[in-house]
Amino acid sequence: MRTALLALVLLAAPALAEENLTSMLSQDYLQITSNFNGSEITVFGAVENPSEHGIGNIVVVVRGPDTLMTVRRKDHIAGMWINSARAKLWLPSYYFIASNAPLGAIASSDTLSRYELGLSNLRADMVASDGDGAPYQAALVRAEQRAGLYRENPAGVETQNTAFRVHVPIPAAVPRGSYNVEVYIFRDGNVVSAQSTPFYVDQSGFERRLFEFAHDKPLYYGVATVLMGILLGWASTFFFRRK
Amino acid sequence: MEIYLPIAQMSVHWLIILSMGFVVGFLSGVFGVGGGFLLTPVLIFYGIPPGVAVATTASQIAGVTFSGVLTHWKRHSVDFKMGAVMIASGLVGSAIGVWLFAVLRRMGQAEFAISACYVVLLGTVGAIMLNESLRSFIARREGRSGYGRKPGQHHWLHGLPFKMRFRQSRLYISAIPPLVLGLIVGILSAVLGVGGAFVMVPAMIYLLRMPTNVVVGTSMLQVLFVSASSTILHAVDNFTVDVVLALVLILGGVFGVQFGVRAGAKLRGEELRLLMALLVLAVAVGLFYQLVVRPEDVYSLAAGSP
Incomplete structure (x- = not known):
């Protein structure tokens, strides 16, 4: 639905306005290495043929990547706090939104929710065991914000004349997969131009091979882990005997 | 410096993990227990998903225990026949435990089950140990010898069938109690990521009445096999063994154990048991507190979901 809308805008945008949008990423492939401590990707671009009012709102x-996440609610049962209800939600595993003005000042809440702009406008396919999924989604957004995986920055777009730039923070806990950067130009509360660019996050060679080994040949992986432990334990006795 | 754990899919500070391994190794060197019952809760508290914490601790235990088994083998303080009986049922127990863990995880109750089991187990064992060590403390002060094997004393366990002779332990008892004990320890190993020595050693001394000199070596032999089996089964069924985490924990652990053993040699047996009992009780009370106090957020995002 959202993708279809975006495609429609992309097709219709040149016809709607003379403004043309070009944007690029500082890198389209991010590697998680063994000392990965978070990183940053820069989105930069320019608006060609801006109207006399400037480049508008960006x-x-x-x-x-969307993933199925489980949120559980603890209830006070027999004096203890025990998980008793849960909801399963399909939501992006990472969400960052930046703009050059507060979202509320850029477009109506209808428009924002149509394009899923803003943490309160994310739409999830969900099943909640007690019916109402909204508190679970709110809790998930809270948890992801704490983990740095969901972020809203209403002053995150730096503009200069017709050019703009956004620093996208990538925290250490970033999940692997295919990411999508969407740039929207708003004028008078409407999208006049949009562009979408993908990038990929993956583990580097060694980490990736370990991950694949663990999932493709779990038996060998388990045995290898045990043997490694035993060898290390054994080697340490020689080390200490010499001392 | 941060290192990335490929299975847990998160970054951790390697010095913190290394010192966790070291401290737990040190304590296990001092007290002669595996230390898994400390390591698993500490890892979960640090933010490692419970599944990864349990499975990876099992591999750490296997690594750290191996050198201990070698040492006891050289000192002839391992009852291999008793060990074999308990390993056989322990392997079955660990398979049951890994299956049980996967079921609990799907139900969303793994974390609660782990904590609740720890509270009950550590609370009971800690209380028994505290009682025992206080009594022998008092007995020693009054000039009597502490506890010991009272020859000729009969126990209901001696009435059970399938008797076997365990030469090394100088015992002629039914195979059922060691089999049951091995099974329980196997399940505990897989569900809780513990070696199970804190259950097995007291049971071997007080229930099976094995001589204390073979108890530690024999329990280590069983723990080695059972935790190796738990690690492999967790890797196959749940994909939760993180080899990088295991590597750092084992490195810290093996050094910790060596220093711990040296420090432990300077302490007296009764004092050791008293300290150990207090430590076990402290962990139990801490975990119980977490269960009853209202959590900051009653909603939680299941780690490593789905």
């Missing part, structure tokens, strides 16, 4: 959204 909103940049970065979405990670």
Whole structure:
């Protein structure tokens, strides 16, 4: 639905206005290495043929791959706090939104929710065991904000004449997969131009091979882990005997 | 410096993990227990998903225990026949435990089950140990010898069938109690990521009445095999063994154990048991507190979901 809308805008945008949008990423492939401590990707671009009012409002959204996440609610049962209800939600594993003005000042809440702009406008396919999924989604957004995986920055788009730039923070806990950067130009509350660019996050060679080994040949992986432990334990006795 | 754990898919500070391994190794060197019952809760508290914490701790235990088994083998303080009986049922127990863990995880109750089991187990064992060590403390002060094997004393366990002779332990008892004990320890190993020595050693001394000199070596032999089996089964069924985490924990652990053993040699047996009992009780109370106090957020995002 959202993708279809975006495609429609992309097709219709040149016809709607004379403004043309070009944007690029500082890198289209991010590698998680063994000392990965978070990183940053820069989105930069320019608006060609801007109208006399300047380049308008710019909103940049970065979405990670959608994943099925489980949120559980603890209830006070027999004096203890025990998980008793849960909801399963399909939501992006990473969401970053930056703009050059507060979202509320850029477009109506209808428009924002149509394009899923803003943490309160994310739409999830969900099943909640007690019916109402909204509190679970709110809790998920809270948890992801704490983890640095969901972020809203209403002053995150730096503009200069017709050029703009956004620093996208990539935290250490970033999930692997295909990401999408969407740039929207708003004028008078409407999208006049949009562009979408993908980038990929993957583990580097060694980490990736370990991950694949663990999932493709779990038996050998388990045995290898045990043997490594035993060898290390054994080697340490020689080390200490010599001392 | 941060290192990235490929299975847990998160970055951790390697010095923190290394010192966790070291401290737990040190304590296990001092007290002669595996230390898994400390390591698993500490890892979960640090933010490692419980599944990864349990499975990876099992591999750490296997690594750290191996050198201990070698040492006891050289000192002839391992009852291999008793060990074999308990390993056989322990392997079955660890398979049951890994399956049980996967079921609990799907139900969303793994974390609660782990904490609740720890509270009950550590609370009981800690209380028994505290009681025992206080009594022998008092007995020693009054000039009597502490506890010991009272020859000729009969126990209901001696009435059970399938008797076997365990030469090394100088015992002629039914195979059922060691089999049951091995099974329980196997399940505990897989569900809780513990070696199970804190259950096995007291049971071997007080229930099976094995001589204390073979108890530690024999329990280590069983722990080695059972935790190796738990690691492999967790890797196959749940994909939760993180080899990088294991590597750092083992490195810290093996050094910790060596220093711990040296420090432990300077302490007296009764004092050791008293300290150990207090430590076990402290962990139990801490975990119980976490269960009853209202959490900051009653909603939680299941780590490593789905």
